[in-house]
Amino acid sequence: MAFDEQTAVECSQEIYEEMADASSKFPPFNSGHEGFAVLKEEVDELWEAVKLNKKRHPERDELMRKECIQVGAMALRFLHDMKLRREP
Numbered sequence: 504m505a506f507d508e509q510t511a512v513e514c515s516q517e518i519y520e521e522m523a524d525a526s527s528k529f530p531p532f533n534s535g536h537e538g539f540a541v542l543k544e545e546v547d548e549l550w551e552a553v554k555l556n557k558k559r560h561p562e563r564d565e566l567m568r569k570e571c572i573q574v575g576a577m578a579l580r581f582l583h584d585m586k587l588r589r590e591p
């Protein structure tokens with residue numbers, strides 16, 4: 504399967520929208536430890552979705568998609584907050 508730029512742009516947009524929505528509800532990460540903890544929680548939720556049996560859980564692909572977006576959004580928020588903290 505080849506890299507598809509349009510698909511990557513669409514995924515990036517979904518991640519950005521999730522991050523912007525979460526940022527309207529939650530304050531910035533106070534520390535690297537907090538950012539890591541939130542990101543790990545999302546990775547753990549993605550792992551739980553990955554482990555589902557697809558025959559018994561037909562919603563598995565959609566769950567994985569949503570959790571991937573949340574992982575990306577929290578990584579983006581972590582990066583964003585670190586960048587803001589470094590700048591005056």
Ligand SMILES: [Mg+2]
Nearest residue numbers: 545548570573
């Ligand atoms: Mg999640």
